[in-house]
Amino acid sequence: MDGDSESTPAGFRQELLARARAVDLLALGAVPAVLVAVFALPEATRLSFAFAYTDPTAVTAFTAHYVHLGTGHLAGNLAGYGLLASVGYALAVLGGRRRFFLTSMATFLLAFPFVLSALNLAVPRNAVGFGFSGINMAFAGVLPLLLWAYARDRFFPTASLRALPAVFFLLVGWIALLALPVSTDGIGLAGLGMAATGLVTGVAYAWRTEIRLRHPVRERVRAVTSQAGYGDLFVIGTVVLVGYPIVGFPSDPTGSGSVVNLYVHLLGFCLAFIGPFILLVGDVIDE
Template identity: 40%
Template structure:
């Protein structure tokens, strides 16, 4: 006899494990990025300087390769740490939710397409500076976290958390970033306060909206060991990374920290997967 299955499972029949599987090919791809960054950092210093992007006189090869090059060990280790913190976490969330394909599309887009986009947007500013480093792409993975987290939560609580509602968390990150980087004055602080209250109200409406199945969904999530803990860690990492990255001084060791690239990477890192997978339909 043929049977059908719905996305909403009974609490009694719920999978007591996190579910989802990590694919070896995906893990190898994730590890390939640190290997590529390390290989680039092992190049002679003069070669790495030649690969940096001149915003005033850009070359095509530099628009891509400059994002994988670092001159100082501190710069290299901080960007490597950013990637190792957020990219595997995003993959874990997507793997548990069974969204491997979506993660792969975002992963390839960030690594192969975003370097050209970020470089192009920096060149448009026509600044007489030189740019290099992986932080813009690393922030794209931070931008992926809201979508990945909502996909993860949707697996157990589909009536409350859906990827179409992920902009709520994305804008929480935007408010955190804006609070840090925008010079405080009465107007900006009022805007931040109003935005924060609106976001709290919106998120509260999502979580506590009346649903006859919400208690069952919460029980299922609580009954899965590690499920809510991973979600909590994801939120802490998401907010913590935003605070750490944008709290860095504008000038470090004679180099200017490019917060513009960080913001653009974060925004595009969310907008692209959200648009492709939700706004345009998966």
């Protein structure tokens, strides 16, 4: 069959392998290695690394995000990291944003633990915090930016940065719909109100900034599906972006002896979008 090799699955794989760097893959693989190594420590040691809200320290503010007490919790976070980091890295290297991704990743791993732990103290409670899920949500938060860069590079050269805040507000509305009870009375009105606010704000932002589809939807779908491998990655990234909040924001956050910290999940997601978005707007990171 005639055609450009880059529009075939083989061409996609070849370019991905050519652009990926061994040092990057080692850095990506170091994270699950650290999480498993910490889990291998005695339980008493792991508990000493957890973040006690009534007795916070700078050390535990960092270490708590790498601590897990149960195999199920660890396995879930390892799976989430593997999915988010691998899809994000592939989008970054093929979309010309490798340095942007690695800078964001380093920030999430080294700075976000302190930030998330500190902001957790805004909600006083006698509890202990631990787990990597807040950082996982940071990888989810930067995913819209990586998808935009990839789409602009591969399919839609005119894709505008102005569309990203609208996407962010829509995602926040989607998260509210998932995490908060939704009904027409009592506390359920909060979930309904937050979801509606996110949707309306996103649509209003797109309208006020005069974001318009320059080409019919059918042409855009054809542009994506006509490039085997590349289009598949874009679809996978989009599905992960919309689907991962279902995991990160369960409607019932209570579990066996623990409660999912929806607050820190939301902080991780929002901060990971806002900070890197400012870098993109300012063109701070030169690729």
